[in-house]
Amino acid sequence: MEEAEVDKRLEQVLDEQDPELLWDMRKQNSGRHTEYDEFLNRCKEYIASSVETAVDERRHDSIADDEVIVHLATALSVRDLHEQVSSRCPEGTKIPGIQWLRMQFWPRRPTAKTAARYTGKLKVKYMVQARQFRADHVDCHYASALFRYEKECAIMFRDHVTLVSMDDKHTIKVGEPGCPVAAAERGKQVLVAMGKKLAVADHDFTRLSLTPSVNLFIDVPEKIDESFHRGQVCISFKENAFQPSTPVRHVTELHSELTDMNLDGKPILMLYTDGGPDHRVTYMSVQLSIISLFLSLDLDYVCAVRTPPKHSWKNPVERIMSIINLGLQGVGIMRKEIENENKLTSCGGLKSVREMAEKVPELKDEVLGAVQPSIKLLRNLMERLKLKDLRFKTYDPASDDAIDDMWRKILQVKCTHFVSNNNILCQVFLI
Incomplete structure (x- = not known):
């Protein structure tokens, strides 16, 4: 319970970005920010090659500076995307973890507090498939x-x-x-x-x-x-x-x-x-x-x-x-429940109900009343x-x-x- 309380308070500190409570130590990571550039470039190539496979009616969202966010369809999950890109990287390329890759996405809701945790280096996000496919017709x-x-x-x-x-x-x-x-x-x-x-x-x-x-x-x-x-x-x-x-x-x-x-x-x-x-x-x-x-x-x-x-x-x-x-x-x-309940329960569908009503005429009024x-x-x-x-x-x-x-x-x-x-x-x- 104490650990859960600490985690909750730490999450609050990260969300509020209060400079009096939080110090960004990432600036001390000199020389490491380019460690996974090759992997990121491979990710971008994979995304660019998968744009035409988007399954919904809008294949991208516009953002600032004329950039777009792609709705990726070929990758089944973050793990699958990680495996697909890793298989394309040349031997010796440094491969980051799955959670690190997730944080490089564009947030699903940019206005949410959790959006601050995403870097947005990969212009990609996941969304629910929109079932609005419309068949074409000559007329x-x-x-x-x-x-x-x-x-x-x-x-x-x-x-x-x-x-x-x-x-x-x-x-x-x-x-x-x-x-x-x-x-x-x-x-x-x-x-x-x-x-x-x-x-x-x-x-x-x-x-x-x-x-x-x-x-x-x-x-x-x-x-x-x-x-x-x-x-x-x-x-x-x-x-x-x-x-x-x-x-x-x-x-x-x-x-x-x-x-x-x-x-x-x-x-x-x-x-x-x-x-x-x-x-x-x-x-x-x-x-x-x-x-x-x-x-x-x-x-x-x-x-x-x-x-x-x-x-x-x-x-x-x-x-x-x-x-x-x-x-x-x-x-x-x-x-x-109706008077001829046994007659109605013996029917399996609308057709059999109508056929039964021909044999039992009062069944129609009973069903409509029911x-x-x-x-x-x-x-x-x-x-x-x-x-x-x-x-x-x-x-x-x-x-x-x-x-x-x-x-x-x-x-x-x-x-x-x-x-x-x-x-x-x-x-x-x-x-």
Whole structure:
């Protein structure tokens, strides 16, 4: 204990750099400061040859005097770097210790007190790999240009347009009765009262799950170089077995949200979505759903654009997902027990749950009722979140009757005739 106390006080002296307590005796080491120059030069050559192997999207940080700090990827550790460079040094070269080599790095946080212990002779540091690799696609430029045109059009008619960014968040698993599972896949530290224990099940297999559908009603700026990440966020939670995400369900919920916020009076609606099957505008089911929404709201113009393939990160609503993750931290989700519990526990997945509901019709209402407490909890959490001081809003998922009413709107479209061209059947509509 005495030794630990001495070490603690010595560390404090080194960190504070008080000249009355600390004398720098390194100036007495004349003739030794060039002892490892050859090894340092070999290190610099190794670093220079490894720049192109960096794994993150930023391969360097700028510092003073136009120098840069390289993010080294090929060396697995300081020990590995020491061995790699040592093997390249000519025979007879003096090799320093691993700890000495560590102190020659650039500090990870230059503002920290411990940064004074690093010399910075090697412009290199370690960092966590950033998982932001983005695959390329031949249509990326054209799809990005379409989004720019959509934003320019929205700015031109900003007093008459509603611009909506739509997407579904990652599935939230619902645990079995008495066995909650974590709502968020990747956890962070949260506040817990003294004496309390924050624990959920150590597995992730569940029969039921919820999908949050997130819509961002963008406040259209006056200039295109201003932010398109401001506006009202609306969220609805759907049970995946009996409330699956479909194009017509999305537009039905969008219709409800537009009506609630008194935005249904604007004659122009613009949508921006990813390339998922529920939003891909090249699918006939998505096109018919948008036409149904067009007729239901009596709009003058609808523009629907999708993100470039493999580039869903361009969707503005994607930035909302990180805020939602904050609300899901430290939360365990589980369902209530139902009357036909033995029927449900015999099912292994969503498909088997739906097949069982065909044999036991009351199972559907029981399952939807069993997840309502979890949905209520999640809605309360989401309504406590804000985007630029504007609180999130939550809505009920679209009912089957509302979806049927929306789908019937397509019957207002009258078919005139069919045109056959090169064995492709084209149908001409008259609204």
